[in-house]
Amino acid sequence: MLTGNYAINMDAKGRMAIPTRAREELVELCGGRLVVTAHTQDPCVLIYPEPRWQEVLPGIQALPSMNSAARRVQRLLIGHACPMEMDGNGRILVPPTLRSRANLDKKLMLAGVGDKLELWDEDTWTTLMQGTSDDEIPEQLETLDF
Template sequence: MFIGSYAITMDAKGRMAIPAKVRDTLASVCEGRLVVTAHTEERCLLVYPEPQWLDLQPKIEALPNIHRKARRMQRLLLGYATPLELDGNGRVLLPQTLRDYASLEKKLMLIGQGKKLELWSESGWRQELDTGDDDESMPEEMLSLSL
């Protein structure tokens, strides 16, 4: 559903205009209703169409929170989850807590990831592209969970 990358801007109030191509897809998939939350491994935000989030949320809640990584995942994904809706101009207002988490300022990158999008600061995205992978082991339950 969501592919491509888009350079976008955010105003001083935290509003950002969703590109028309993405906005059209969001309108057809979720009538402009989104859930935005923190990424668990990188300092960016995950943007889900509401139906995708509603499918994913029970899986996150069902993770075995006895494991520290699973607990952290739940805290970030559920704790930062914020329902949002596109306004009449195709904009969304990001709460300050989400902007702070991802160090978002004026210049942003919106990155399609299939069923969801990622929202990065422009500098954070460039740094991510230049960073190599680290091979960290994860619990089997997390490997089977597609975020």
């Protein structure tokens, strides 16, 4: 399970180092093999351990091709998907198209959300975490006891 959040930096070439704790988890989960792709709604990048991506991919591919929203999801997730492997220093290269889509610059936040990681611009992440949501609370959330 990928958890926690980390303030990290990206260099001018788009490389970022996965923090040690998360790196160790990823090595154990997938040998450092990852798939990096776009989020369908939020301005962030999703980083999947390769085995988890292989589980998710058939569901994305099975979406109805005659539905425009489904095609958009397929184009975002599959069209932006980049398989990669962490280098010996635990670094990955975030592709320019994904950096641009998520407005990623030097200062980033990497957040573990269970089965994947989310990579955010630090300012966007801070604003999101401080803000309130006008979204309707799902029934499943109302029944949780923290």
